[in-house]
Amino acid sequence: MSAFVDAITGARVPVIAEVKLRDAAGTDLLGGRSVAEVVRAYREAGAACVSVVTGRWFGGNAELLREVASLIDVPLLQKDFITSQAQLRQARQLGASAVLLTAALLPAATLPRVVDRALALGLTPFVEVTGAGELPADASACVIAVNNKDIKDRERGSADLGRGLGLLPAVLATGTPCAVSASGIDTPETGARLVDAGFAALLVGTGLLRASSPRAWFDRFAHARTAA
Numbered sequence: 596m597s598a599f600v601d602a603i604t605g606a607r608v609p610v611i612a613e614v615k616l617r618d619a620a621g622t623d624l625l626g627g628r629s630v631a632e633v634v635r636a637y638r639e640a641g642a643a644c645v646s647v648v649t650g651r652w653f654g655g656n657a658e659l660l661r662e663v664a665s666l667i668d669v670p671l672l673q674k675d676f677i678t679s680q681a682q683l684r685q686a687r688q689l690g691a692s693a694v695l696l697t698a699a700l701l702p703a704a705t706l707p708r709v710v711d712r713a714l715a716l717g718l719t720p721f722v723e724v725t726g727a728g729e730l731p732a733d734a735s736a737c738v739i740a741v742n743n744k745d746i747k748d749r750e751r752g753s754a755d756l757g758r759g760l761g762l763l764p765a766v767l768a769t770g771t772p773c774a775v776s777a778s779g780i781d782t783p784e785t786g787a788r789l790v791d792a793g794f795a796a797l798l799v800g801t802g803l804l805r806a807s808s809p810r811a812w813f814d815r816f817a818h819a820r821t822a823a
């Protein structure tokens with residue numbers, strides 16, 4: 596399929612661990628740590644894939660992706676407002692394996708074109724949706740992520756995990772090899788319930804960045820899954 600999908604679906608803990616400098620309210624998420632320390636903690640936890648938020652609403656920039664790529668050798672997802680061929684090329688150059696394509700920000704007629712361009716560059720399209728109307732008809736080469744928050748309000752609202760669960764049958768009907776639940780997953784036990792319900796993977800930023808130990812978060816997730 597793709598290195599990104601193979602890595603996350605084959606992982607003991609299918610959690611894409613996110614590097615994000617600030618949350619939606621602008622609050623610092625590094626807590627005095629360097630990016631290198633955060634990435635080291637993700638590596639020690641066994642993260643199979645890492646997401647890097649380069650979007651400026653969350654304090655990111657392109658250099659952050661370059662830095663993370665120099666620190667860890669797992670497939671990277673770039674999270675930004677990506678709409679153009681130039682941004683796709685830059686993502687590849689900076690070390691991304693997958694790129695966020697936010698369906699709500701791309702006209703329905705444009706999304707398939709950007710998906711094809713990403714694939715032609717060897718990038719896995721990580722298509723993020725909040726409703727059934729945003730789902731591509733054929734997502735056999737894409738990750739489909741349901742965002743439990745809403746980027747239109749800069750993710751300042753609370754997470755609605757029920758929305759993703761309700762959308763899951765329609766998401767799977769697109770043929771995606773990897774359905775992801777993204778945003779607002781605060782505890783490993785909540786994450787385990789989402790995977791038990793049929794999501795192939797999770798995208799977790801704030802919950803992991805605020806945890807005292809990403810490795811302990813991963814271990815609790817694995818324990819919650821075997822206990823189920």
Ligand SMILES: O=C(O)c1ccccc1NCC(=O)[C@H](O)[C@H](O)COP(=O)(O)O
Nearest residue numbers: 650674675697746777778779799800801
């Ligand atoms: O979702 C978007 O469209 C987006 C665009 C540009 C930069 C970031 C974007 N989203 C960020 C996220 O969705 C979250 O950081 C991610 O899902 C993790 O959420 P959380 O675990 O709640 O920190």
